[in-house]
Amino acid sequence: MPRLVLLLLPLLVMTCLPAAIAQGPAYQRGRTLSSEAVQAWDTAVGPEGKELPPGRGTAREGAQVWARRCSACHGMDGKYQWPRRAHPPSAGKAPLLAGELGVVAKRQFATTLWDYINRAMPLGEQAGTLTPSEVYAVTAYVLHLNGIIGEDDGMDANTLPQVPMPAGPRKN
Amino acid sequence: MSAKEHPPRQPRRRFLKEALAAGLAAGTVRPSYGQTPAPEEARSRPEENRGYGRRSHYEVVSRWPIQPKELTPGDPLYLVYAPSRTPLQDLRGIITPNPLHYFVDASSPYPIADLNPQEHRLVVDGMVDRPMEYTLDDLKLLPSVSRICWLECTGNGGLRERNHIEFHETLQKAHGATSCAEWTGVPLSLLLQEAGVRQGASWIYAEGNEHARRAKSFQLEKGMEDVLVAYAQNGEAIRPENGYPVRLIVPGWSGHNSVKWLRTVKVTDRPYMAKDDLGFTQAADGTWIGEREFDPKSVIAFPSGGQKLPGPGVYELHGLAWTGGGVIRRVDVTTDGGRTWKEAQLQEPILPRAHTRFRLLWTWNGEETVIESRCTDERGRTQRRLIDIREEYGDDPDHWRSSTSAGERFSGTQPWKILRDGSVHQAAYGPHMYPPPKATAALTKPTRKSPSGGGSTCLA
Numbered sequence: 140m141p142r143l144v145l146l147l148l149p150l151l152v153m154t155c156l157p158a159a160i161a162q163g164p165a166y167q168r169g170r171t172l173s174s175e176a177v178q179a180w181d182t183a184v185g186p187e188g189k190e191l192p193p194g195r196g197t198a199r200e201g202a203q204v205w206a207r208r209c210s211a212c213h214g215m216d217g218k219y220q221w222p223r224r225a226h227p228p229s230a231g232k233a234p235l236l237a238g239e240l241g242v243v244a245k246r247q248f249a250t251t252l253w254d255y256i257n258r259a260m261p262l263g264e265q266a267g268t269l270t271p272s273e274v275y276a277v278t279a280y281v282l283h284l285n286g287i288i289g290e291d292d293g294m295d296a297n298t299l300p301q302v303p304m305p306a307g308p309r310k311n
Numbered sequence: 312m313s314a315k316e317h318p319p320r321q322p323r324r325r326f327l328k329e330a331l332a333a334g335l336a337a338g339t340v341r342p343s344y345g346q347t348p349a350p351e352e353a354r355s356r357p358e359e360n361r362g363y364g365r366r367s368h369y370e371v372v373s374r375w376p377i378q379p380k381e382l383t384p385g386d387p388l389y390l391v392y393a394p395s396r397t398p399l400q401d402l403r404g405i406i407t408p409n410p411l412h413y414f415v416d417a418s419s420p421y422p423i424a425d426l427n428p429q430e431h432r433l434v435v436d437g438m439v440d441r442p443m444e445y446t447l448d449d450l451k452l453l454p455s456v457s458r459i460c461w462l463e464c465t466g467n468g469g470l471r472e473r474n475h476i477e478f479h480e481t482l483q484k485a486h487g488a489t490s491c492a493e494w495t496g497v498p499l500s501l502l503l504q505e506a507g508v509r510q511g512a513s514w515i516y517a518e519g520n521e522h523a524r525r526a527k528s529f530q531l532e533k534g535m536e537d538v539l540v541a542y543a544q545n546g547e548a549i550r551p552e553n554g555y556p557v558r559l560i561v562p563g564w565s566g567h568n569s570v571k572w573l574r575t576v577k578v579t580d581r582p583y584m585a586k587d588d589l590g591f592t593q594a595a596d597g598t599w600i601g602e603r604e605f606d607p608k609s610v611i612a613f614p615s616g617g618q619k620l621p622g623p624g625v626y627e628l629h630g631l632a633w634t635g636g637g638v639i640r641r642v643d644v645t646t647d648g649g650r651t652w653k654e655a656q657l658q659e660p661i662l663p664r665a666h667t668r669f670r671l672l673w674t675w676n677g678e679e680t681v682i683e684s685r686c687t688d689e690r691g692r693t694q695r696r697l698i699d700i701r702e703e704y705g706d707d708p709d710h711w712r713s714s715t716s717a718g719e720r721f722s723g724t725q726p727w728k729i730l731r732d733g734s735v736h737q738a739a740y741g742p743h744m745y746p747p748p749k750a751t752a753a754l755t756k757p758t759r760k761s762p763s764g765g766g767s768t769c770l771a
Contacts, residue, residue: 162597164505168453168563169445181575183516183526247584247591254585258524266522308593311730 159262184254191253196276197296198283204273205280208261217284218240237284246286249294249302253278275299332508366464372401374411375483394464395552396487398616399522405459405658405666407490409545414552415464415488415566424521424572428548428556431520433540437577440507447556450497450542457495458539458562460664461633463605464488465565481739486610486725489633491666494560499534499576508578514599516583517559520574526570528582529561529568530601531721535665537562540573563604563635563664565718602636606722607694607712609642609669609686620733623677628655629670634688638662641687648681648745649698650725655684659755667750675729681738681745683726697723697739706748708740 165220172180184190206215216235235241245253257274259266269277279294290295336474349362357363374395394415397407407413427554428447430674436442467488479485483484499515508540515534518526539560542549549555554571561568567587577583582591582599592600611634628646636660639671643652655669669684695713700723704710713722728738736743 163507164441164443164504166453166501168449169443169505170437172434172442172444174442177434177442180432180434180444181436181518181577183518183575183577183583185516185583185585186581189594251584251586251588258586 182254182258184250184257186248186250186300188250189298191250191296191299192271194271194275195293196279198276198279198291200289201224201276201278201283203282204269204277207271208265208273209277212262217243232244235286236281241285243281243287245304245306247304247308249252249278249282249287249299249304252281253299256281300301312516312648332524343663352474358465371497372398374398374413375487378416386583386759387403387648390756394467394488395492396483398483399489400482400609400612400618402612403668405491405660405668406545407632409490409492409550411493411551412490412496412544412550412553413462413464413488414550416552417530421740423552424519424555425551426520426769428454429575430528431556433557433573433575433576435502435506435578437516437579438512439503439511439578440509441505443502443506445502447542450540450557453497453501455495456539457493457543458537458664458746459491459660460495461489461491461664461666462559462560462564462566462569463633463720465567465718465720466724467566468608468721468725476601478737478741479616480680480741482610482612482615485616485737485739491633492545493540493541494539495546496539496560497559499538499540499559500536502540502576503534503578506578511580512578513607514601515580516575516577516579517568517573518575518577519554519558519572521572521672524574524581524586526586526588526603527568527570528584528588529564529578531578533561538578564602565720567718568602577714604664605720607632607634607636607639607686607688607692608722609633609639609684610725611644611682611684611727613725614682614735615727615738618627618735620729620735622733623675625672625674627670628673628682629668630684631666632657632669632684634686634692635664636692637664637689638685639667639669640689640691642667642684643683644669644671644673644684644719645688646673646675646680646682649683649696652685677731679729679731681726681728685724695723697726700763706744 169246178190180234181191185212202215205213213236218238218241236243238244242254253274256277257267257269257271260277275294278299279292280296282288282302283290283292285305292298294302356361356367374397376395378395394413395409395411402408403412410729431447433445433450434442435445468486496728509553513531514528514533515525516528518524539562540557541554542557544550544553549558554573557569557573559569559573560708561578582588582593582601594600611628611630611631613629615630618628628644630642632642639657642655642657644655645652653671655671658668658670661667683696685694685696700711700713711721711723713720722740726738726745728736728743730736738745750762
């Protein structure tokens, strides 16, 4: 047996070597990134919520953040549609958040709301200034407005991905 | 500044040398790799000294609509929702000049992204062996590919583009959210190979660096096929509104896949549903079903709505045909409201996923008539006639669906009516709808004031 392996060794090397080369970078451009650097750069949150940071919030806590940071455009009920004036707007009004026609009802995953609020709200120069716990609380508030979770249901990295959304993943 | 304040003109060679030295000195604005530093006079007033050319002042062709600096609640809704569209009826050949390429203001509600190419970074991460970071110069030093291909808004010709917000009499208003350019950049497949895609990966998530950081997922298979990480548009740097300094080009698919101002390409095993991803479906076995290429579509550009023929005589009728499924094989044209069809001549080059120009010589006898074009692609798929779509969905444009394409993009045929005075009119809907609608409802009047849903989703 060992003799067979020895006989086959050159063949093994010959077949594995090109494969190994093909898998490495060929052009030596750009820099490899550490996992910490990737984490700092890439804040996208997928449906499984793997990237969600530590933190926690409830709708009750979210109401306070909402009143200060969100209600001017969305109203406390999420149905107020304040006309945007910034240049140039993508839509004439803040989107409807609550109710059957609201954007929350159309989302398939609660994690998408978290991602959206985290990177783009409050609209304007303040986007991205909410702390993770504030984002959890505001997400909980919006979910509660739509009757999806209770007022004191704590949202965090574990519970948020499990929130059953009315629009769910559509099956074909 | 008066002329006296200018230092006496220096010998040209010395001037160039100094400009070069100044440009390359540490701390100053350094040109991107391969870019020759411009002489100072070209930098200061390029439009005046023709260092960067401009068109004749007699030429007034323009994109539409022009968005005001600031919108007020009283402004018409088409200013709010509309992509800025290409004047297809006024262009020749297949290449859209950069200043006229359509765009959707994905930066909105912030000003269009103003990204410093020296600071911009592209990261490839997710299910890869080596997460990588590239500067624009890194990308320009990698092997490149050029592709001539069209981009088209996910909703072009769809509900919002019909008579909903503003009556769309012209080709530009009705179908102008498509353009065709030569894009140059690094194949996405090369960057993915450099990073080493891990087993089990099946999707790409791409994210832009504009203020709102829009994002879109599409299948890895498409990413390995013909997607470009582009930095050049018709030979020069990509225009800011089209994604400067680097963007994705996803040929043949709806525009919002071609993420502008690209900052992240993440390899994943499912559509990521982050931020702007919407509406993917899941098969019974759990696999995700994504979008696919657009259906074949064609429009006659001359004569088209809003134009006027000077009188009876011989005309060269021409237009554009395009498809997500490879090349256009043939275009047929009727000049008698669909009774007879003639095969049009296709202008070379006929390229996959590029606009294709067609022409047909035609003698107009001065009588009222309706003209319409219909195309077939290499997969044998033929554009659906509007009359058949009306048969299926009724005469109300609000109910029309044309295909299985993503979004509201309308792929049905586009009829134009020519009156005896030579004037050309929109005949798909409105007062000159042909054949006339069965119901006498006022179809030019919007039934709803604003389209449902949030903002526009296409990013091109």
